[in-house]
Amino acid sequence: MKNIDRKAAIMMLAVSIIFWAQMPGLMNPFSIVFPRAILTLLTITSLVLLVRTYLRPKGQAPEVAQSGKAQEPGAGAANAGTWKNVIISVVVVAVWIALLDVVGFYVTSVLAFAFLAWFLGQGVKHLREAVTMLVIIAAEIGVFYVIFAKLLLVPLPTGVLF
Amino acid sequence: MLEALAQVFLPNNILLMLAGIVGGLIAGALPGFSATMAVALIVPFTFTMNPTSGLITLGAIYMAAIYGGSFSAILINTPGTPSSIGTTFDGYPMAKKGKGWEAIITATVSSVIGGLFGVLVLLFLAPALAKVAVRFGPPEYFWAAIFGLTIIASLASKSLLKGIIGGLFGLVLGMIGIDPVGGDVRFTFGIPQLQSGVALIVALIGFFCIPEVLTMIKEGVKAYDTVGYQKQKGAFLATTREIFRMPGNLLRSSVIGTIIGIIPGAGGNIANLVAYNETVRASKHPEKFGTGIIDGVVATETSNNATVGGGLVPLLTLGIPGTPVDAIIYGALLLQGINPGPELFTTRANITYAFILSLFVATILMMPIGLYMGKMLHGIVSKISLRYLAPSILFLAILGSYAIRNSVFDVAVMLTVGLAGYAVKELGFHPGPITLGLILGPMAEEGLLQAMLMGKALPQPWTIFFNRPFSQVLIALSLISILWPLITKIVKRSSGKEEVYEKY
Numbered sequence: 024m025k026n027i028d029r030k031a032a033i034m035m036l037a038v039s040i041i042f043w044a045q046m047p048g049l050m051n052p053f054s055i056v057f058p059r060a061i062l063t064l065l066t067i068t069s070l071v072l073l074v075r076t077y078l079r080p081k082g083q084a085p086e087v088a089q090s091g092k093a094q095e096p097g098a099g100a101a102n103a104g105t106w107k108n109v110i111i112s113v114v115v116v117a118v119w120i121a122l123l124d125v126v127g128f129y130v131t132s133v134l135a136f137a138f139l140a141w142f143l144g145q146g147v148k149h150l151r152e153a154v155t156m157l158v159i160i161a162a163e164i165g166v167f168y169v170i171f172a173k174l175l176l177v178p179l180p181t182g183v184l185f
Numbered sequence: 186m187l188e189a190l191a192q193v194f195l196p197n198n199i200l201l202m203l204a205g206i207v208g209g210l211i212a213g214a215l216p217g218f219s220a221t222m223a224v225a226l227i228v229p230f231t232f233t234m235n236p237t238s239g240l241i242t243l244g245a246i247y248m249a250a251i252y253g254g255s256f257s258a259i260l261i262n263t264p265g266t267p268s269s270i271g272t273t274f275d276g277y278p279m280a281k282k283g284k285g286w287e288a289i290i291t292a293t294v295s296s297v298i299g300g301l302f303g304v305l306v307l308l309f310l311a312p313a314l315a316k317v318a319v320r321f322g323p324p325e326y327f328w329a330a331i332f333g334l335t336i337i338a339s340l341a342s343k344s345l346l347k348g349i350i351g352g353l354f355g356l357v358l359g360m361i362g363i364d365p366v367g368g369d370v371r372f373t374f375g376i377p378q379l380q381s382g383v384a385l386i387v388a389l390i391g392f393f394c395i396p397e398v399l400t401m402i403k404e405g406v407k408a409y410d411t412v413g414y415q416k417q418k419g420a421f422l423a424t425t426r427e428i429f430r431m432p433g434n435l436l437r438s439s440v441i442g443t444i445i446g447i448i449p450g451a452g453g454n455i456a457n458l459v460a461y462n463e464t465v466r467a468s469k470h471p472e473k474f475g476t477g478i479i480d481g482v483v484a485t486e487t488s489n490n491a492t493v494g495g496g497l498v499p500l501l502t503l504g505i506p507g508t509p510v511d512a513i514i515y516g517a518l519l520l521q522g523i524n525p526g527p528e529l530f531t532t533r534a535n536i537t538y539a540f541i542l543s544l545f546v547a548t549i550l551m552m553p554i555g556l557y558m559g560k561m562l563h564g565i566v567s568k569i570s571l572r573y574l575a576p577s578i579l580f581l582a583i584l585g586s587y588a589i590r591n592s593v594f595d596v597a598v599m600l601t602v603g604l605a606g607y608a609v610k611e612l613g614f615h616p617g618p619i620t621l622g623l624i625l626g627p628m629a630e631e632g633l634l635q636a637m638l639m640g641k642a643l644p645q646p647w648t649i650f651f652n653r654p655f656s657q658v659l660i661a662l663s664l665i666s667i668l669w670p671l672i673t674k675i676v677k678r679s680s681g682k683e684e685v686y687e688k689y
Contacts, residue, residue, distance in 0.1 A: 065357060112575075135576070160576075163577065
């Protein structure tokens with residue numbers, strides 16, 4: 024627990040510093056009161072948490088602490104296999120979002136979904152399986168596409184395709 | 186009243202009601218598609234209907250959407266609407282234990298009970314309660330937000346300090362954008378799109394969906410046991426019986442939901458957390474909450490549906506919307522040429538009573554439809570493999586966060602918040618306090634600053650926070666809430682029960 028708490032405190036201190044750094048730009052006294060109070064409290068409580076990890080007697084299981092590495096997707100060297108999956112999935116989702124406007128909602132979603140389904144299911148064995156998978160995905164996304172774009176008239180991103 | 190009742194049962198109106206329930210359930214169950222959005226989208230269609238039918242449709246959607254949010258909360262750990270945040274705490278663990286169906290039954294029965302309670306209050310006590318609501322000024326809002334924040338104490342089950350830090354982190358996130366009173370652009374890091382702030386629903390989707398999916402992916406197909414399904418005969422009756430064995434919980438959560446609904450500006454998103462908190466506090470086995478017990482689901486789902494009736498109290502009597510959805514219904518009433526306010530109970534009494542009674546009928550009809558749809562969804566989610574489930578949730582998260590403001594930027598924010606959520610989850614922060622901070626932050630700040638402005642008229646400006654009766658009540662409630670763990674300890678020690686010491 025100690026290890027996690029220390030990382031948690033450091034992360035929250037980092038958040039406070041990032042937000043404190045933005046404070047000087049504020050002009051209106053009314054815009055400053057609340058953030059100053061909250062950031063002061065966040066800084067103090069994080070410091071208390073940090074100090075406590077040094078004061079308390081050593082105790083808890085080290086294996087819990089390892090999962091604390093999760094802070095950044097790149098930090099998971101300890102458990103390379105599974106972390107690799109997480110990182111690849113996050114990258115795919117980021118690309119998926121980035122291409123929504125460029126390629127179009129439907130096509131991007133089907134491709135990204137299909138890639139993730141292929142990747143998470145550890146590949147496909149036969150062509151037939153691949154075709155079934157694609158049909159399921161195209162249909163699932165198609166249903167939502169019709170509901171949102173045609174029935175609810177939510178203008179989904181179009182891009183080059185649709 | 187009889188005439189109004191006859192109107193409700195016109196075949197045309199019943200059909201609209203059924204359609205509204207189905208639509209509301211679907212909208213509620215889709216993460217990112219809140220009750221507010223569902224109602225807002227349908228308002229233009231009701232314009233062509235007569236006022237009664239229009240209101241009946243909207244009411245049915247509203248009630249069903251609040252309930253529908255529990256489906257995704259239970260099945261994929263993502264609140265379909267902000268009103269079901271608390272349902273994830275125990276509903277999802279229940280589903281993981283193979284009790285998803287029981288959780289859905291619990292949510293259904295509780296929602297119906299809460300919904301009926303709220304409507305009954307609306308029907309009988311509306312005018313009296315409305316008087317209290319108008320006494321709420323900025324100082325009261327500030328204290329109400331503080332009271333809401335005191336819930337952190339019991340939401341953060343393991344470490345109070347981390348709960349507080351999490352709440353503060355949520356408050357910090359809630360400050361991004363143009364500030365509500367001063368008008369300065371704050372903490373946007375030079376990104377113009379952040380000026381309007383982090384949309385609450387976008388943040389919620391990111392916070393609840395992404396960490397869950399990433400955990401699923403990390404643990405792998407085999408390790409991650411998606412919600413299991415153990416078919417049990419007589420589950421409905423057994424679960425219902427169990428629910429009725431906790432009348433205290435049902436009543437408390439209904440009352441909390443109704444009252445929070447009545448307070449303008451606060452809705453199911455706050456009510457469900459307050460009710461959850463109070464149930465934990467009143468429970469003899471608070472340590473079991475969060476492990477998947479039905480008490481938690483009963484509390485959240487009863488209270489959020491009770492806000493529907495409660496929120497309509499100030500709207501129909503004074504023309505002040507009690508919850509965000511009510512603001513849209515307000516618009517719908519205006520669109521029909523009806524002025525929300527006292528005239529609704531005099532010259533327009535027919536329409537008003539038909540609307541209220543239709544809510545009653547819709548709530549009851551929600552039970553069979555909800556159970557049927559819940560069973561279907563549960564069947565799908567429990568059979569689906571990780572390779573489809575994980576991308577499906579991601580897809581819904583992307584679609585939902587986009588649909589709110591038709592903005593791809595929001596989707597990027599959703600992913601960013603999600604990754605942050607994953608990090609803080611791994612670092613042992615509970616999502617409850619963070620979302621609470623995010624919801625209550627703007628309310629607290631607005632109340633604080635406006636009250637300070639109001640206080641300028643007094644010789645001692647700060648006394649405005651303490652010299653109003655409703656403020657004093659809220660301060661007392663906040664103090665009790667903060668000191669509650671201490672109070673229970675003392676009470677239990679003085680009563681000398683041995684079992685207490687096992688826990689501490």
